[in-house]
Structures are given as structure tokens and as C-alpha cells.
Amino acid sequence: MLTTGNQLKAARALAGLEQKDIAEKAGVNVNTIRNMEAAGAGQIAGRALNVQNVQRVLEQEGIEFLNHGQPGVRLAKPKGEA
Known part of the structure; x- marks a missing residue:
């Protein structure tokens, strides 16, 4: 769960996304x-809905x-990897 x-x-850095990329995909400013x-x-x-949308984007x-x-x-x- 996204909390801090x-x-x-850190999640954004791992995903290689800019703030604007996440905002656009999550439908937030x-x-x-x-x-x-x-x-x-x-x-x-x-x-809470904004946080959930951002978390969903990062999980995707x-x-x-x-x-x-x-x-x-x-x-x-990756799916199928143990």
C-alpha cells in the first residue's frame, strides 16, 4: 500500500517515470x-482516491x-518467474 x-x-524512480507521467496516467494534476x-x-x-489511482498506475x-x-x-x- 502506498503510504509515504x-x-x-522511490516507486517512481524504479519505474523510470516523471511526475507528469504518473499524473497523466492517474488522472491527477x-x-x-x-x-x-x-x-x-x-x-x-x-x-484517498488519488492515492489509490497513483498506486494502481505504479503497480501496472x-x-x-x-x-x-x-x-x-x-x-x-515478471509473471511466471519464481
């Missing part, structure tokens, strides 16, 4: 992405969200 600004920034990332290590504030780009004690991200394994 730093997690979003680029300022929304900037504000989410500005939360840093803190919780992302804002509309192969990002897996980890929350085992603290937020993290990694590239998902």
Missing part, C-alpha cells in the same frame, strides 16, 4: 504528485508496495 511521499518517490512526494517520510495527505508499471514494518517498494517479479 518517499515511497512514492502534476501538483498532486508533487504534494504527495513533499510528505517525505510522513503519511501522504489528500484524497511493475512496482510492488511493501509494508513489512516500514514502507518500501520493489520491482515485481
Whole structure:
């Protein structure tokens, strides 16, 4: 689950996407992405629907969200790979 600004920034870097790319694909303004990332290590504030849309976009780009004690991200394994 996408929870922090730093997690979003890391996920975006792994996916190789610019803020404007995610904003466009998620149907939000680029300022929304900037504000989410500005939360840093803190919780992302804002509309839950926007956060869900951004998370969905990143998951479609192969990002897996980890929350085992603290937020993290990694590239998902390709389908069929163990």
C-alpha cells in the first residue's frame, strides 16, 4: 500500500517515470504528485482516491508496495518467474 511521499518517490524512480507521467496516467494534476512526494517520510495527505489511482498506475508499471514494518517498494517479479 502506498503510504509515504518517499515511497512514492522511490516507486517512481524504479519505474523510470516523471511526475507528469504518473499524473497523466492517474488522472491527477502534476501538483498532486508533487504534494504527495513533499510528505517525505510522513503519511501522504489528500484524497484517498488519488492515492489509490497513483498506486494502481505504479503497480501496472511493475512496482510492488511493501509494508513489512516500514514502507518500501520493489520491482515485481515478471509473471511466471519464481
